[in-house]
Amino acid sequence: MHPRSIRLAALSLALAAATLIAATPAQARPAGTIPAADVTPSDTGPVYSATDRLAREVAGALADSATRGRVLAGTTAGPVDLLRARLGSRADRAAQAANEAVLAAKGLPAATGSVLQLRLASSATKAASAALPLVAAASTDDAMTSVAAYDPAGARILLDPVRVPGRAVLVVEVNVARAMEQGLAQVRQELADRGLTGARAARTTQAGYWATKVNAIRLSNDQETWIKGSAEIFNVVAGFGLDGQPTVNVVEMPYLDNDGTVYYPNQLLVHFNTYKYNLADVVMWEDDGDTNYRDLATALITALLTIVDYGTYTPLVTAIINAMPASWWTDDPDYVDSWYTLSTGSSGRLNGAAANGWMDVTPYWVQQL
Incomplete structure (x- = not known):
């Protein structure tokens, strides 16, 4: 289980x-x-x-x-x-x-x-x-x-x-919304400092690039008690950068307040201009207030720096999950779900690997100005 x-x-x-x-x-x-x-x-x-x-x-x-x-x-x-x-x-x-x-x-x-x-x-x-x-x-x-x-x-x-x-x-x-905004900014900076965001090796052309757009999303009811407030959801989107090194982006979903509700965000989740392969993974977390963002950054860096590009895409979900401290499976933060190998062609309803949610996605062409 x-x-x-x-x-x-x-x-x-x-x-x-x-x-x-x-x-x-x-x-x-x-x-x-x-x-x-x-x-x-x-x-x-x-x-x-x-x-x-x-x-x-x-x-x-x-x-x-x-x-x-x-x-x-x-x-x-x-x-x-x-x-x-x-x-x-x-x-x-x-x-x-x-x-x-x-x-x-x-x-x-x-x-x-x-x-x-x-x-x-x-x-x-x-x-x-x-x-x-x-x-x-x-x-x-x-x-x-x-x-x-x-x-x-x-x-x-x-x-x-x-x-x-x-x-x-x-x-x-x-105030998890405020803490998460500050904390994830810190995580992004620490990842960038280690060259794990892919920002310095973005693929750009005159035409644009493909992204994955979330049209609708729903999480299953997790039966949270009356004293808890709204959930705060963020995603670790991972793939291999153009330099062959694992790279992640942290994407927030501040609108996803309640489980059992369908949201229609039209949000871009994966930007493939920063990836070597036509594939990326998504791991979703819920912050209930106990997240230590310094530990989060350390765990991600530890996991990603041990992964080697062997010339074919290797899913990164397991490595990311295994790197998290054991205490993070007791609500600080919650693992929500994960989606493996999203591609530029991913379309329709994608059920999470943990069967706790689904996303309706479609390819989206980002036109450069």
């Missing part, structure tokens, strides 16, 4: 168990909560550890009615930058420390700035109940059996990961 399939199966079992717990007659416990003795959160990564500590501090700051009113109004309109939320001196210091810890854990420079935000967990709770809101850190564990949240009095409450709680929950999380 594929690693992602294993994780999804485990998550399904966990969700089924949690549903049974939720269906058991409760002793007047609030909807969406579970007895603390029943489950223990499994997240222990550095990003979650930092955001979980911050969640407790943010919850304490919400004991102040003025702060609470301002924060609830802000998060109802959308995510709030935690370094600009004005939560009080103690919580503000905690936010700054957590942001520094997250930047270090993700291999991002301090100049990146703020990558932490506060989000209302579900639009279903916008009309907040009379109860004080809870605050939780976004988990990066696909197989979670509970969500740890804190109330303004400091109490730790375990929530059901399946049922959206009736009480308002604010989520401390990484």
